[in-house]
Amino acid sequence: MQATAPDWPYDALVFTPDDVDLSRSPLAGQIDAETYVLGAFNPGMTRLANGNLLLMVRVAEALRTPITGGTIRAIRWDAGRYVLDAWPLALVDTSDPRKFMMRSAGWKVMALTSLSWLLPVELDADGREVVSVHYDRAIAPATSYQCYGVEDARISRVDGRYLMTTCSVSPERHSTTLYTSDDALDWTLEGIVLDHQNKDMLIFEGKPQGRYWAQTRPLGDLYFAYPPDSEWRAGPSINLATSPDVLHWKPYDSPGIRPHAATVATARMGGGAPPVLTDRGWLTLWHGVEPSGVVGVYRTYWTLLDADDPSVTVATSDTPLLEPAPALTEPLKEQMYLDNVVFTTGIADGGEHWVVASGEADLACRITHVPKSAIR
Template identity: 80%
Template sequence: MSFPVDRLVFGPRDVDLTRSPLAGRINAETYVLGAFNPGMTRLPNGNLLLMVRVAEALREPSFGGNIHAIRWEGGNYVLDAWPLAQVDTKDPRKFLIPGGGWKVMALTSLSWLLPVELTPDGLEVVEVHYDRAVVPRAPYQCYGVEDARISRVGDRYYMTTCSVSPERHSTTLYTSDDALDWTLEGIVLDHQNKDMLIFEGLVDGKFWAQTRPLGDLYFAYPPGSAWRAGPSINLATSPDALHWKPFDRPGIRPHSATVATARMGGGTPPILTDRGWLTLWHGVEPSGVVGIYRTYWSILHKDDPSLVVATSHPPLLEAKPELTAPLDDLMYVHDVVFSTGIADGGDHYVVASGEADLACRITHIPKATFAA
C-alpha cells in the first residue's frame, strides 16, 4: 500500500559519534552501521520520542588475520579477536563460529539506544538526547541493547529491549515516568526473544504481551493444516509487568498457504481501538541471507487477545527503495521494513519503522485502513 506521508526522519548520518557512549573508550575507528528499529511513544509535552537503535560498528573489523567483536565489560568496551580462518562472515552484520553442534555468533557492532525527540507529527527532529542514551549496564547486555518497544500503561512507560550476551539472549524491561529517564528492571523473559510487546492497556486487570521465542526445532502441524510450523507470535500475561506466564492458547501463526509470512514476529505494541487491539507485525519471506521483511496487521479481541477478529493478508508496508536511494552507499541489506512503534495522530496513526536496518521511517496511516 502507498501513503502520502511516508519518509525517513533519522539515519546514520544524523548520529554524532563524538557523543557516543563508545567515544574515546575503544581503540578502533567506528561508524554507524544503522540507526533504525525505533521504539516510539508520545511524551507528556505532546512530542513523539524515538528510541533509536544505533548499531556502532568497527570500520575495519578484520586485521592481523583476525575478525573482531565489540563487547562491554565492567563499564569499559573491549575488542575480542577471532581467527578469520575459523569463522563464517557471509552476513555483514555478524560472524558465525562453527563447532559445538549449534549456532554460535558474534557481532562486529554494538547497539545502544538513542532518544530522538520529534515534532507531534513525527516528521521533524526537535532534539537528540545523547545524555539520556540507554547503554549496556550488566553482563547480560555485553553485546548490546537492541530493538526497543515502548508502551504506555496508565501513567507509566514500559520499554522492552533485547539484551545480547553469551549468557543468554533475553528480553529486559525498563520503566519510566517521563519516557526520558529509564530504570532498568532486569530480565523478564529468559529465552531467545526479540519481539516482546506490552499491550497499551490492561485486560481484565492484567498486563498482556506478545512474545516470539525462537528455537531450532518446531513440530509439524498435521497434513492439510491451515498453519505452518515455525516462529509465531505468542502471548503472555502478568500481574505487574515483571513476572510473565505464557498464555495457554496460541496467538498469530503463519499460514501454510503462503511463504510470505513463513517467519513472523511482533512489530508495534497493541493499541485499543473500537474493533479491538490493533497490532502491526512483521512477516519474513525466505530469500537470500536475510529474507524479505514486510509489515502486516491484525485486530485482536478486546477481552481475549488470543482471538483474531480481523486481519489483512496483503502487506501494509513494504521496503521502499526510493526512500533509501540517498543512502545507497550505506546500504548492506535490502527488502526490509520492520515496524516498531505506533501513536495516535487524530484521523491517522503515526507508525515508526526501521528501513533496511539502516534508518528510521515515519508513515501516516489513515485509521480508515483498519475499519470494518
C-alpha cells in the first residue's frame, strides 16, 4: 500500500507512546498495577497566540497485564480515584485489542482495555518539533459520565474563543462534551452537548448565517435503505447541526456528507478535522472506512462545502488525501496492535500548505504538510 502522494513536503510521526512520561500521568500512583501507553494518538490541533501549534493528544493508558486469575480487568474513574474492575473471561470476547465485548447481553455491551486522557503537546509553528509537553494542563475524567475516559479532542477557534469537543465514555452514555478556553491551555468543562453515541462532532471555525455550525455523526444499529437505484449507501453519515450559543444544538434538516453507493472504501464515514473557511468554501477532511478484518481500512478524504450553506457540496474527491503509512510506524512495530488506520483530527493554515494532524494506527501522532494545490 502506498503511504501518501509522493509530493508531500513533510510527513512524519511527531509524538509516540515512548514520548509520554507516565510518572506524570493523572493515574500515576493511583492503582496497584503497572500500566503502559497503548497509544498516543488522534490529536486535536489549534494554533496558539504565540504562533505555535497545540496538539491535544489522546493518551490511552492500559494495564500491562489485563488478564489475571481467569479475569480481564478494566480501569475506571470513581469519584476522584481510579479503580480496577474484573470481568470473568468466559463472559467476554477479546478479539478487538481496543475493547472487550460482553457475551449474551442481549445487545452490544463493551468495556475498554484502556482509559484515555488528554495531554497538551506544544509544537513549533510548522508542526515539526515538540516545544513543550504540558502535563500540568492534562485533561482527565472529572465526572461520572467520563468514568471510562475522555477521547478524541477536536479544537475550533470561533470569535477568539477556543472550543474543544471530546467523547466522554461511561455506562451512563457515550456522549459529546464541550470544553472552552481563552488560550487553549486552561480549559473549562461546559458539560454534555450531544447525547448518546454522537461521535466526531466538529465545530466550524466561523459562523455561517450568524450561527454556530457543527458536523455530527450519530451512530446506531439500524439504518433505512435508500432506493435500489440511489447513488447513496445507507449507514453512518456526517450530519449537520446549528446552535445559537454553542451549547444547545438543533440537527439541520438537510443531509450532510453521505457514503456513496459506488464504492465500499467509504462504506462507513465520520468527521475528521473541524471545517475551515477557504476562498472556495468550507474545507472539511473526513475519514472513510473500507470493511476489512476487525477494524477496517481508514483513509482521509476531502470535501468543500458552500460558504453560506454548508449542507451544499461544492466539490469532493473519492481519491484519498491520506493513506495509512506503514513506513512511518515501522520503528514502532513492536508496539503496534492494529494497522491500516489514519484518522485525521486537525488542520491549520501553514501558508502554501495545510498542516494536517492525524492519529496513525491508533498509536502515534502524525503531521503531514499537504500542499493547498492538492485540494482541487
